[in-house]
Amino acid sequence: MPSLDDLRKRIASVKSTQKITKAMKMVAAAKLRKAQEMAEKGRPFSDKMDVIIQNLSKAINDPLNAPRLLVGTGEDKVHLCIVMTADRGLCGGFNTNIVKQAKNYFNKILKGSKTLKIITVGTKGLDQLKRDYGKYIIKKINFKDKKKLSFKDAETIGNEIVKLFKNKEFDKCIIFFNKFKNVMTQVPQTQQVIPAKKEEQSEQEEHTSYEFEPEEDEILEDLLPKNISTQIYKGFLENSASEQGSRMTAMDNATRNAGDLVEKLTINYNRSRQAAITKELIEIISGAESL
Amino acid sequence: MSENFNTEIISPEKVLLRDKTESVTIPSFEGEMTILANHISLITFLRPGIIEINGSKKVKYFIEDGTVEFSNNNLVILSSTIIETINLTKDKIDKIIEESKSFLNRDTLDDKKRYILSHKIDCLQRIN
Numbered sequence: 001m002p003s004l005d006d007l008r009k010r011i012a013s014v015k016s017t018q019k020i021t022k023a024m025k026m027v028a029a030a031k032l033r034k035a036q037e038m039a040e041k042g043r044p045f046s047d048k049m050d051v052i053i054q055n056l057s058k059a060i061n062d063p064l065n066a067p068r069l070l071v072g073t074g075e076d077k078v079h080l081c082i083v084m085t086a087d088r089g090l091c092g093g094f095n096t097n098i099v100k101q102a103k104n105y106f107n108k109i110l111k112g113s114k115t116l117k118i119i120t121v122g123t124k125g126l127d128q129l130k131r132d133y134g135k136y137i138i139k140k141i142n143f144k145d146k147k148k149l150s151f152k153d154a155e156t157i158g159n160e161i162v163k164l165f166k167n168k169e170f171d172k173c174i175i176f177f178n179k180f181k182n183v184m185t186q187v188p189q190t191q192q193v194i195p196a197k198k199e200e201q202s203e204q205e206e207h208t209s210y211e212f213e214p215e216e217d218e219i220l221e222d223l224l225p226k227n228i229s230t231q232i233y234k235g236f237l238e239n240s241a242s243e244q245g246s247r248m249t250a251m252d253n254a255t256r257n258a259g260d261l262v263e264k265l266t267i268n269y270n271r272s273r274q275a276a277i278t279k280e281l282i283e284i285i286s287g288a289e290s291l
Numbered sequence: 292m293s294e295n296f297n298t299e300i301i302s303p304e305k306v307l308l309r310d311k312t313e314s315v316t317i318p319s320f321e322g323e324m325t326i327l328a329n330h331i332s333l334i335t336f337l338r339p340g341i342i343e344i345n346g347s348k349k350v351k352y353f354i355e356d357g358t359v360e361f362s363n364n365n366l367v368i369l370s371s372t373i374i375e376t377i378n379l380t381k382d383k384i385d386k387i388i389e390e391s392k393s394f395l396n397r398d399t400l401d402d403k404k405r406y407i408l409s410h411k412i413d414c415l416q417r418i419n
Contacts, residue, residue, distance in 0.1 A: 041305035048301060048367050052334060052360050151303045151371050210362070213321055213335040222336050223358055226371075233303050 004276065007269040011262055018258035024090065025251035032183065032244035039180055039241040046234040049227055053196055056223070059209070059216050067217055069162070069224040072195030073171045078115040080161070080170035080194075081105065084177040084235050085125030086243040087144045092250030094178060094186065094243055095124040101188040102176045106133060117170055121157065122239075149236045151229070158229030165194060173228075177235035178242035184249055186242035193231045196224060294328035296364035298344060300352070303371050312346035315366060317359055318414075332362040339411035341376065342368065351376040355411065384415050391415075 002010075053070075060066045083102045085095045102125075109116050119139045120126040126140050141157060143149060161173060173194035178186040212219060298315055300308040316325045318340025326333075337357040344350045357370030395408050 038304070042303055044299075044306055045301045045303045045369060048299075048360070048369055049358070052358060052367075052369075055360070056334060154303075155371075210332045210334050210360075213319060213333065219334060219336055219358075226358070230303065 002272075004269065004272055007265060007272065011265045011269065014258050014261050014265065018255055018262065021251045021254040021258060025248055025255060028091075028244045028248040028251060032241065032248055035237070035241040035244050036180065039237040042234060042237045046230050049223075049230050053220075053223060053227055055210060056212075056216055056220055057196070059212070060220075065217065067220045067224060069165065069194055069228075070196050070220055073168070075171045076114070078117060078170040078172070079109050080117045080119065080164065080173045082119045082121060082157075082161070082173065082175040082232070083125045083129065084175060084232075084239050085120070085122035085128075086239070087123050087142055088243075089124055090250065091243050091247035092253075094246035095122075095128065097186070097188045098176050098178055099125055099128045101190060102129070103132070105174070105176075105190060106136075119157075119161075149233075149240065151233050154233035154236055155229045157232050158225060161194070161228055161232075162225045170194075175231065175235055177239045178246075180238050180241040180245060183245040186246055189238075191231065191235075193228050196227060295346075296326075296328040296366060298346065298366045298368070300342075300344075300368045300370070300373065302369075302373055307352075307373065308344065308350065310344065310346040312344055312366070314345045316341075316343040316345075317368070318342070318354070318410075319359070326361060326366060328364055330361055334358070334360050337368075337370070338407050340414050342373075353379055353414070356407075388412055388415050 057066075057070055060070070081102060083098060085098050089095065106116055106118075116133075116136045118129065118133060118137045119141065120129060120137060121141045121143075123142045123144060126137070126142075130137065139160075143153060146153070164170060165173070172192065175189075175191050175193055177189055177191075179189045181187055295311040295313055298308065298310050298312040299306060314325055314327050316323060318337055319335045320338050321335075323340070335358075337354055337359060339355045340353075342352040342354055344352070353374050353376050354368075354370050355372035357368055357373065359369075360367045391408050391412050395405065395412070
């Protein structure tokens with residue numbers, strides 16, 4: 001049985017933890033609103049970009065001459081995985097979920113005796129991956145000192161990837177990020193960005209024939225690198241909204257748990273205090289009686 | 292009364308404009324073109340220049356690059372570098388011109404980039 005003093009100290013410490021988690025929840029809620037807004041505003045751009053590229057790829061009749069970024073190298077040996085996580089912790093299962101999904105994928109690749117290359121974006125993912133997959137990591141990127149991510153940041157990563165692809169460093173590029181569904185749920189996503197062409201789609205769909213100016217492949221040549229940056233930027237936005245949402249939920253739970261704990265401890269404390277008083281009274285009474 | 296069509300200008304950050312328009316002039320890569328309603332479906336990309344929107348109000352944007360899709364009377368302009376010309380001050384323009392010129396003087400540029408940059412400078416000087 002802990003002494004009264006111990007209990008009092010514990011209650012005080014849990015209460016101060018509760019204050020912190022509560023504050024973090026508030027901050028996350030405020031940031032979430034902004035991040036969510038950005039994510040929602042950013043969606044039309046990447047969606048439209050996707051539509052245009054799919055329309056273009058339908059128009060290409062000769063897959064042999066199509067840009068490599070669209071149809072791939074024709075091989076499937078080296079996979080480049082971009083794992084996007086947060087730079088900060090204390091956000092529930094946010095980082096772990098992405099990493100878990102990525103690890104599943106890594107194991108599948110390694111079992112198929114393909115080569116794996118990893119780029120980590122965000123420090124938390126790196127921390128979780130470097131023990132098991134450290135030797136596969138070719139680049140680490142983080143934006144710890146940046147407050148807000150802009151399209152330029154996504155572009156730098158995008159250009160880097162395109163450069164690697166042009167040097168024939170990999171055949172397929174996959175990005176991992178969390179898609180923001182609502183505050184409670186974030187869905188880890190695996191998305192292939194290179195080659196950009198989707199595997200067989202519903203062909204029945206009547207598509208309009210477009211006029212292209214200049215030629216299709218010239219447009220594609222210009223558009224595809226942009227598409228990669230766009231997809232990465234989308235990943236950023238979804239991720240930051242998810243991170244805040246996840247943190248808010250986690251901190252809300254923590255605050256509630258702390259409240260429960262304080263309640264329990266207080267009952268405990270009151271009981272032991274009462275017990276001590278009763279004991280003292282009995283001692284006094286029995287002392288008086290014996291006189 | 293001429294026919295209208297929907298125009299959307301979208302940047303990665305947000306939807307800049309969504310309007311019913313009568314005509315839109317865009318600086319397509321191979322020359323300026325004006326799009327009216329019932330234009331044939333089209334995909335093209337842009338070089339630096341001015342987009343003129345003639346809709347519920349007249350707006351002008353300066354654009355460095357972008358992609359345009361037109362289909363079924365819906366015009367979509369995607370660009371990561373787009374500024375409304377009203378927001379472009381003289382200082383800003385001068386700065387961009389200065390930067391572009393210094394780029395232009397490098398030898399590593401290929402013809403395509405040279406072409407794009409010289410257009411950018413041209414266009415900005417015209418605004419000035």
